[in-house]
Amino acid sequence: MSYPPFPTLRGLARHAWLPMAVSISLVLQAGCSRKAPEADAAVPVIAMPVQATDGAVAGRFPGDVHARYEMPLSFRVSGQLLERYVDPGEQVKQGQALAKLDPADENKQLANARAALEAAEHRLVFATQQHDRDDAQFKQNLISQLQWQQTQDNYASALAGRDQAKQQYELAQNQLRYTTLMADHDGVITSRQADVGQVLAAGQQVFGFAWSGEREVYVDVPESRVDRIAIGQAATVSLPALPSHAYTARVREISPAADAQSHTYLVKLTVDHADASLQLGMTADVSLQAAHAAEGMVKIPATALFHQDEHPAVWVVNPSDSKLALRPVTVARYGERDVLLSDGLKAGERIVMQGVHTVSVGEKVTPIAPPHAEDAPQ
Known part of the structure; x- marks a missing residue:
């Protein structure tokens, strides 16, 4: 019986490299078949044009609508309340009888x-x-x-x-x-504090009363921001209940002392050209303009501000090639949600509004709008 010849060492080495060579060849072929990535692919970023503002905003505060003159109504003499002719919410005329004491x-x-x-x-x-x-x-x-x-x-x-x-x-x-309580002005009854049969002292409140005509907005301003407000300062008033209405107003009065509990200062603003749709008690959003507004300012969201070596800057989209450039800016005021710039940008220039830490200089981008309408610059 004969056996095949035993393989030599050289033959074993030649047979061992054959599978490795085949594998390397397949990898090279697969690599050559893949398409090289595009170096200039545009990256989508949230970017929009900046807006000019006609003045710096000293702050935005919630408020509510009041009458220019609000006061309690009371009898000038004491006695037992015999009759009550009106209820809260009723409109009354000057000289109209409201209530009567036993005479x-x-x-x-x-x-x-x-x-x-x-x-x-x-x-x-x-x-x-x-x-x-x-x-x-x-x-x-x-x-x-x-x-x-x-x-x-x-x-x-x-x-x-x-x-x-x-x-x-x-x-x-x-x-x-004086046993008959009369309205001394046209207005509306806002509250009632006495009932028929009750014995009242002279001067004890019977009704709350608000005059017709002028309207004001009351806002509570924190003590850290009251120094930015002055008598006569202009403001814009908007109301959620009246989205199609916008009113101008001016600061009429600033409380000389803070409230003992809230530590806020009451600021009263007189509304210009108030109409009948401005109802008492409505919630208002008041934007106070700075006492000395500067021209050429732009307003951007706070999320658009980038810092380069502790200096403020923004990412500007070049309109010719859609590439990013980092531009230094000068901040005039930091707000709660926005930043007022006095130098470095012009109205209409497109900047990155969000994700400023995820982009780089020279990167090509595709500007897109914010996913939520409320995130767009106002």
């Missing part, structure tokens, strides 16, 4: 004052007659000097008593008139 005591006081006045007038008539008689007799030396002086004194006393009784009678008339 029994005031009627008696008026009758007493009338009787006192009639008696004083009778005494004055008698004193006047006596004065005229004694005057004629004194001129004829028929009475003494002392008697004439006594007559003059009685007449002066009767005249003063009549005047005093007349004043008391008019005061009693006023007291009776």
Whole structure:
């Protein structure tokens, strides 16, 4: 029986490299068949044109609508509430009766004052007659000097008593008139604090009342930002309930002291050209303009600001080749959601709004709009 010859060492080496050579050849062929990546592929980024602003915004604050004049209504005399003619929310006219107290005591006081006045007038008539008689007799030396002086004194006393009784009678008339609560201006009843049958003290509030006409917006400003606000400062007022309306306003009053609990300052703004659609209690969004607005400023979202060696900068999209360039800018004011720039950008230039730390200089991009409308610059 014969056996095949045993392979030599050289033959074994030749057979071992054969599979390796085949594998290397397949890898090279697969690599050559793949397409090389494009070096200039555009990367999508959120980029939009910047907007110019006509002035710096000192801040945005929530507020609510009030009447220019709001006050409590109360009786000027005490008594038991007999009738109430209006309810909260009703529009009233000047001179309209709103409520009434029991006038029994005031009627008696008026009758007493009338009787006192009639008696004083009778005494004055008698004193006047006596004065005229004694005057004629004194001129004829028929009475003494002392008697004439006594007559003059009685007449002066009767005249003063009549005047005093007349004043008391008019005061009693006023007291009776004060038992009816009247509207002193056109307006609306905002609240009620008394019910029929309740005994009220003079000056105790019965209704809350707001005048018709002028409207104001009240905002609470933190103590760290109140120094940016001044009397007469302009503002823009928008209301969620009236999306199609926008009003201009000016600061009328700044509280001299902070609220003890909230530590905020109450700022009152008078609304220009307020119309009937501006209802009391509506929620408002107030944008206060800086006292000294500068021209040529642009506003960008805070997310668009990049820092290069601690210096502010933005990524600008070159309109000719859509490549990015990092440009230094000068910040005039940092806001809650936006940044006001005084130099470095012009209105209309397109910048990267979000993802500023994921791009690089010279990178080619495709600008796209923010996925949410509220993220777009306002």
